[in-house]
Amino acid sequence: MSGHGPSRPARKATRPYRKPVPDPARRAAFDALTSVSARDAYANLVLPGLLRDRGITGRDAAFATELTYGTLRRRGTLDAVLAACSSRPLAEIDPRVLDMLRMGAYQLLHMRVPAHAGVSATVEVARVALSDGQAKFVNAVLRRITERDEEAWLAEVAPPRERDAVAHLAVRYAHPEWIVRAFADALGDRDGALAETAAALAADDAPGTTHLIARPGQIDRDELAASTGGEPGPWSPYAVHLGGGDPADIAAVRDNRAAVQDEGSQLAALALAAAPLDGADVRWLDLCAGPGGKAGLLGALAAGRGARVDAVEQSEHRADLVRRTVSGLPVTVHTLDGRTVGSDPALPEGGFDRVLVDAPCTGLGALRRRPEARWRRQPADVPSLTKLQRELLQAALRAVRPGGVVAYVVCSPHLAETRVQVADAVRRTGAEVLDVRAALPAGMPDLGAGPAVQLWPHRHGTDAMFVALLRRPVQPSSALPG
Ligand SMILES: C[S@@+](CC[C@H](N)C(=O)[O-])C[C@H]1O[C@@H](n2cnc3c(N)ncnc32)[C@H](O)[C@@H]1O
The missing domain is CATH 1.10.8 (Helicase, Ruva Protein; domain 3)
Structure with a gap:
């Protein structure tokens, strides 16, 4: 200050209040993240609705989608970095503030957002969605993150x-x-x-392609590929890989001649249909059918081979989804517990030539499809699922006739859900384990030593489906579960 007059006490300059203007894409991502953490919502159900309701489209919608899904997928890594940058333990941070921090950290470490823009745009959302004090805390933590790139942070926070x-x-x-x-x-x-x-x-983090099935007898696979701009899948003769776009916009999907179905799921159903079988081959059973993807394929194959399918599903709502999928096919849908074999007339003991048990499972084989799933699933979920799997597989081995074939399928590579279940069924029933590799399309690489097959995203581009084929012994075994 110049001049000689009496000096006045210095006043700290205050910035004029500016109303925060949150970016709609980041705000939508934040709202989706908080729905996932507070309400156990599924991001891929919640986010599209938010974007639609708020009129967010094009590049903004793509940005919000990558930000939401990426933040959910990378949660554990982001938390490790945040823990190193926060003055407070993460467990003591308000969950909404933590979601904001994760969303900011993801932009700084994984998206090509310049550091200052990533920080200030996130703080702007925090000023509106949280309090001013919380926004300041977000600002401080995110600024620390900008000091290093992801590799440098990993070198610090990941054990060697x-x-x-x-x-x-x-x-x-x-x-x-x-x-x-x-x-x-x-x-x-x-x-x-x-x-x-x-x-x-x-x-599990690679950008996913959508797989379609061209339902046999309904639409030719090459015609579906040509009309959608997709590519024929490498293994299943009915698979088409879509580069992008919404499958709901495809006419053949809308009128049920095609559907979204992972190529690994197609292969599991095809393996059951291709397994060698002597004698009658007219009654097929799907013991866990909802929402109906494999029942639809089995029904279409059965139609071409003069067979019929009974599709069993315990949940009313999911049984309705199966009915919609199999309409026009020789498939009868029953809302039942698949374990009631022998006590329900729809499920006579020894009544079926081929049986599919696509059992409820941890879904560890499809983590790439559900961004939050890897953090939501807990090891404590495994015992109750493996019990149900064991009971359903035993029921399937009662439902199939002597000499008939059961396919045991789960979308998981967890050994307790896969090989352990097969070994247990063999021990209890004396079932013969068939070589699944011989029932899959020729030339599929990396199928292991057999007889069961574990598919993998990094090897086959499919979900990590496990498929085992078991033949019920022709001689009634005293060990068959009653
Ligand atoms: C992995 S999903 C099956 C997917 C289906 N096969 C498809 O391809 O679309 C397992 C299904 O089994 C059903 N389920 C669970 N317990 C069951 C039981 N005891 N009896 C019959 N279905 C059951 C679940 O509701 C779920 O729909």
């Missing part, structure tokens, strides 16, 4: 690979440790650095 490969991969590839261990066990990955496990984990 040579000391603890599972813990290292869990942070680097953003999966809980129990899932890293489950993948490594299923792959039999004996490489100390768990190199193949790393590839399997990375595949």
Whole structure:
């Protein structure tokens, strides 16, 4: 200050109040994230509705989608970085503030958003959605994150690979440790650095392609590929891989001649239909049919082979979805507990030539499709699921006739849900395990030593489906479960 007059006490300059203007895409991502954490919502159901209701389209919608799904997928890694940057333990941070921090961190570490824009645009959303004090805290933590890139943060927060490969991969590839261990066990990955496990984990983050099935007898696969701009799938003769776009816009999907179905799911149903069988081959059963993807394929194949399918589903709502899918096909849908074989006239013991058990499972084989699933699933879920799987597989082996074939299928590589279940069924029933590789399209690589097959996203581009084929012994076994 110049001049000689009496000096006045210095006043701290205050910035004029400016109303925050949150970016609609980031605001939508934040609202989707809080719905997922507070209400156990599914991001891929919640976000499209938010975008539609708020008129967010084009690049903004793509930005909000990547931000939401990426933030959910990378949660464990983002939390490890945030813990290193926050003055407070994460457990003591308000969950909404934590979601905001994760969303900011994801932009800074994974999206090509310039650091200052990522921080200020996130703080702007925080000023509206949270309090001014919380927005200041978000600002401080995010600024610390901007000091390094992702690699530098990983070097600091991930345990060294040579000391603890599972813990290292869990942070680097953003999966809980129990899932890293489950993948490594299923792959039999004996490489100390768990190199193949790393590839399997990375595949859960790869941008997903949508797989369609051209229903046999309804639409030709090449015609579907040509009309959608898609590519024929490499393995299933009915698969089309879509590059992008909304499948609901495809006429053949709308009129039920085609549907969204992972190519691995198609292969599981095809393996059951292709398994060698002596004698009658006219009554097929799908014991866990909802929402009807495999029942639709089995029904279409049965129609071409003069067979009929009974499709069983316990949930009323899901049984209705099956009915919609199989309309016009030789499929009868029953709303029943599949374990009631022998006590329900729809499920006579020994009444079926081929039986599919596509059992409820952890879904660890389809983590790439559901961004929040890897953090929501808990190891404590496994025992109740494996009990149900065991009971359903035993029921299937009672429902199939002697000499008939059961396909046991789960969308998971977890050994407790896969090989352990098959070994248990063999021990109880004396069932013969058939080689699934012979029932799959010729030339499929990396199918392992058999007889069961574990598919993998990083090897086959499919979900990680497990398929085993079991033949009920022709001689009645005293060990058959009653
Ligand atoms: C993995 S999903 C089946 C997917 C289906 N096969 C498809 O391809 O669309 C398992 C289904 O089994 C049903 N389920 C669970 N317990 C059951 C039971 N005891 N009896 C029959 N269905 C059951 C679930 O409601 C769920 O719809």
